[in-house]
Amino acid sequence: MSFLAIDIGNTRLKWAVYDAMHPGARLLAHGAVFIENIDTLAEEEWKDLLPPQAMIGCCVASDAVRRRVEEQIEELWDFAPVWVVASNQEDDVTNGYDHPSRLGADRWVAMIGARWHLLQRGEPRPALVVMVGTAVTVDALDASGHFLGGFILPGHGIMLRALEGGTAGLRVPTGEVCEFPTNTSDALTSGGTFAIAGAIDRMHRNIEARCGEPPSCWLTGGAGWKMAPHLDPSFELVETLIFDGLLHIAERRAEAKRTR
Ligand SMILES: Nc1ncnc2c1ncn2[C@@H]1O[C@H](COP(=O)(O)OP(=O)(O)OP(=O)(O)O)[C@@H](O)[C@H]1O
Numbered sequence: 510m511s512f513l514a515i516d517i518g519n520t521r522l523k524w525a526v527y528d529a530m531h532p533g534a535r536l537l538a539h540g541a542v543f544i545e546n547i548d549t550l551a552e553e554e555w556k557d558l559l560p561p562q563a564m565i566g567c568c569v570a571s572d573a574v575r576r577r578v579e580e581q582i583e584e585l586w587d588f589a590p591v592w593v594v595a596s597n598q599e600d601d602v603t604n605g606y607d608h609p610s611r612l613g614a615d616r617w618v619a620m621i622g623a624r625w626h627l628l629q630r631g632e633p634r635p636a637l638v639v640m641v642g643t644a645v646t647v648d649a650l651d652a653s654g655h656f657l658g659g660f661i662l663p664g665h666g667i668m669l670r671a672l673e674g675g676t677a678g679l680r681v682p683t684g685e686v687c688e689f690p691t692n693t694s695d696a697l698t699s700g701g702t703f704a705i706a707g708a709i710d711r712m713h714r715n716i717e718a719r720c721g722e723p724p725s726c727w728l729t730g731g732a733g734w735k736m737a738p739h740l741d742p743s744f745e746l747v748e749t750l751i752f753d754g755l756l757h758i759a760e761r762r763a764e765a766k767r768t769r
C-alpha cells in the first residue's frame with residue numbers, strides 16, 4: 510500500500526508518500542511547491558506517482574487552496590481526502606484552546622507528532638513544540654498531553670518585510686546572526702532570530718513554572734534548521750513532525766474503526 514500525507518502551509522504545500530500508515534514508515538516520494546504553483550501538482554509532481562490508496566492532510570491555507578488540491582486528487586485517484594482539524598481530543602492529546610477548533614491544524618498535528626516521539630522515548634513529560642515557517646508557533650503540552658496554550662509570532666521573513674515597509678531607512682540585504690551586531694544587516698537578521706529565540710526561552714520558563722519540570726523540546730518547520738544553532742542544544746530538530754503526527758493520527762483512527 511502507499512499513503513499520501515499533505516501539509517498545506519501559508520507559503521508552501523509539502524507532500525510525502527509512505528509505504529505504510531504509521532510514523533516511521535518508509536518514505537517513497539516527497540516534494541514541496543509554493544502555494545502560487547499548486548495547480549501543477551496533477552500534471553507534474555503527482556503525475557507518475559504509484560497511486561496512493563489513502564490520504565490525510567492538514568491545511569492552514571485558504572479554502573480555495575484546499576479545494577484546488579482536492580480537485581487534483583479527485584482527478585488522479587479515487588480516495589476521499591481526509592483533513593485533520595483541531596478538536597477537543599485526538600489520541601491522548603487534549604486541547605486547552607478557548608475554542609479548540611480555532612487552533613491551527615498544523616500546530617495541533619505537530620503537537621500530536623511530538624507527543625508520539627516523546628512517548629516512544631519513555632516516560633511522559635511536558636513538551637515545548639516550536640514550528641518555524643511563515644509564522645512561528647511556540648506551543649506547550651503538559652506531561653499528560655494537555656495543550657496548555659502557545660505563542661504565535663511573525664516569521665523571520667514577515668518581521669524583516671514589516672521593518673522594511675514601516676521605516677524609511679531600512680532596506681538592506683540579509684546579514685549574519687551575531688551577539689553584538691555592528692551593521693544594519695546583521696542587526697536586522699540577529700534581531701529577528703533572537704526575537705524568536707527569546708519567545709522560545711520564555712515559553713520554556715513558563716512550562717517549567719507551570720509543570721514543575723523542564724519540557725522536552727521539539728523544533729520543526731521549513732526554517733527550523735536555521736533556528737537550531739541559536740537554541741539550547743536540547744532542542745531536537747524533527748523536520749517530519751507534521752508528517753509523523755498525520756501518520757500517527759491515521760493509524761490510530763484506522764485502529765479505532767477496526768475495533769469499533
Ligand atoms: N534565518 C532565518 N531564521 C528563521 N526563520 C527564517 C530565516 N530565514 C527565513 N525564515 C523563515 O522561513 C520561512 C520559509 O520557510 P518555509 O517556506 O520553508 O517554511 P514552511 O514551514 O514551509 O512554511 P509554511 O508551512 O508556513 O508554508 C520564511 O517565511 C521566513 O519567515
Ligand SMILES: CC(C)(CO)[C@@H](O)C(=O)NCCC(=O)O
Pocket residue numbers: 519569611612613614615616642644645646661
Ligand atoms: C499560526 C499559523 C499561521 C501557523 O502556521 C496557523 O497555525 C494558523 O493559521 N492558526 C490559526 C490560529 C490559531 O492557531 O490560533
Ligand SMILES: [K+]
Pocket residue numbers: 518519615640642730
Ligand atoms: K507550517
